[in-house]
Amino acid sequence: MPKNQQRVIPRLKPVPYTLTDVSTTLKQPQLTPAVKLNQITLYNTPDLPNNKRGFKYQPCRPNHYLHSKMYSTTDLPPYGVHWSYFDRSSEMYVSENLLIAGTLEEFGWRSTRSNIAIREGRCYVEYKIVNGIDVNNENNEINLNDRNEQKTQKPHVRIGLGRREGSLEAPVGFDGYSYGIRDVKGEIVHLSKRTDIGGVDLCVGDVIGLLIELPTMELQKEISKKMILQKTLSDPIDKEIKEKDLKLLDNTLINKGIERDMIPIKYKGEMFFEEYEYTESKAMEHLLNPVTVFGERAISDKERFKPATLPGSSITLFVNGKKKCVPFEKLYAFLPPASEQKMTKSDKKGKTDFSIDVDDGSLGYYPMVSSFCGGAVEINSSNDPWIMPEDLEEKINIGEIKMYGRKFNDKVVQDVVVDLIDDAINKYLDRKEIELEN
Template structure:
């Protein structure tokens, strides 16, 4: 449960009052009355017993009820900030009901015959070519006929499948090329990529692209090679040409904006090519030795280390105790957390996508990036407290034993970042709007490989396993885990400590998506009475929540899936 909720609105100052007027003296017996009872004042009598206090409490309750009624009795779930509390419901919010742990179900028309065709990738329009430092030519293309993860929504490919009738025939899928790469949907506009999704550049200002794989726990590594950037020249060479653009690389969460470089906000950690500085929340700090840059042809390796999801959930749920949790024992629980994906199929230029409300930046992290003197001086909720694993605000809690290491051409340069910010709910929240439900994990929260390019800068990503500069010990640990039986607890810790190629997450994510789809299908099938197809035509919804959204479709009652119109900026 998030403790970082906004405080109630302050009551207006009564007319005629003057904050500068001299207050009247209180009665003598109230001058030094303690605020709470204690053994030293057994005769303590709370001021709340006074009739005036009763009147204030009644008036405050009436006003809060009026505010709730003014919100038109939203039927959003209890986890939503817009929800109107049910007086018959339990006052405890720590226990989620069965409907809270089920995905939203929509009424959809029968799928078209073309909906059963395999998803297609973008159309590539040749733009220009660049010569890499090794002499090879890279053809960059403009990508079109695909949707971008913007407008506060997240998109994944889907396909109609007759094996999923209770889920209204739609399940998640992938498009070519079927390998770990940069995500065509998870890039900013006006960027150019090769058909393999490994090379990227732009002729605009700083823009970001993320990989199609994310890391949620364990140690993972990937590489970024500078194709076009700071030339290989000496600082004293005054006749050398200008820089060929710039590149930044790092790790970014789902909430990190795509129209800015890596390290722009609190949701990403980046490395600058200029002087090799580390960047977080737009604050560059020296990291590489003096005079060291990241130049054309250099390969930067980025390793991330995240604790187990069991420890992660302890942190975000406020159960982490540094005096007790002295080490990460791995995933100690057999049961994994529920993965809930509220999504609806939409059509975009003959393509089918699942659309779901995106996780959004929160005010606490925005305040952390740009501190307000007013908020800091007022001593608001958690104000002035540095991020940490036991912070009062879940979004400002950090992960113990987490870090990012940086390598340059195979040489370890150091660890620029430690204690990374947590990302599991309630540390991550969806954009507050109709249909959004807080506290739910859709299985794709985590840290993504990210690269940013600026005005001609170009880079190539390598998600492994054949790295240009494998990190020390990477090729000598394949059989390390097999030495211990799978039934021993030590195996879980070794698996987390094993350094892996981030590309391995691609196949794992596909397996996870298949499992989540099957779980949803069985869930809906049981709600239909255990008979496949029963109740589907009536549009029965698992959550019982009535929502409508212009893009997400809401409770679709038309004869056609809504078509998304998305213009390039």
């Protein structure tokens, strides 16, 4: 393209940092006591921005080695995998080390996700029920006053996995973005449908393990290629991709890899990256409620939407080290176009077409728990299981199956690499702008 016809897409550039920003030491945010459950104090974090309104946040800091980007991704203590500071309901509270999450006694279902996604491979996650069904106390009921009538409610929990788009004001398993295990009879839940698998109640002290198996990112990208070329959100037809079609993928996540569009902001004196969040799509929303409304009538759909799935993917349930079953198989795909950021994809009339969004590295399945009326759950952040499953011991010891606690180091490496790539891209765009101005 001739120079006089070239153009540079307008970019939001970061505001230069100050000496005060450079000298600021990262510290754990203020913790405000909210509730005490089983002698464990849970806290609120009022000085942090919650992921909402289509935006998400993560800590950042000035970095003089990144000449154009100027800020690098970082984390807040305690360092490691834990329940997220940002990705949880505002009425879901955490322990000082962020390993236990729960609600107040008067709250209904609230949820939280962990801070690091599982994107590929085999990973084992452990949860421990801290407050919930108590086999030693059948009367562990919480008294609630509602319209001057005395009611009783027992604390409950649900455990599972969820994607970024899943609701945090509803229990895991509520929608198509999450897969849950109930504490009552160990029932499984997906799309709000409960299935009895012949289990028993999951009680206080029980250790629940989930083995997550996902295909490689290479295979997942092949699925995304076919979905993009066939313009479908369901399983694509398995046919060979022609060479001429590859040009249509030039500007998609397939060739770009991880791509982030975030800007540093200040919130209550601290620095955070703000970025568009992945939001619920109309197709997945319709999956939860498959009806079409005509005036005052709602008619069930004859042909229901079936989201694209990941071949070979599954969730295997372990209770106190014993394998119970494989409650979920063929998990839904999460790479675009299966996930989208609505805020960035709309035409002048506000209508959203079939969109091919970016993969910013946060897509995947997250350990997720839900609490009801004082329920609480702890996540294992270590590199070793609390209870080693006999079926998995050899594969865990040789690293064929990774403990979830090891994901933190992988995330640090990914953030450093992507920060360097982002800075290199920004430097290139800066040079192009200067050339065109001259």
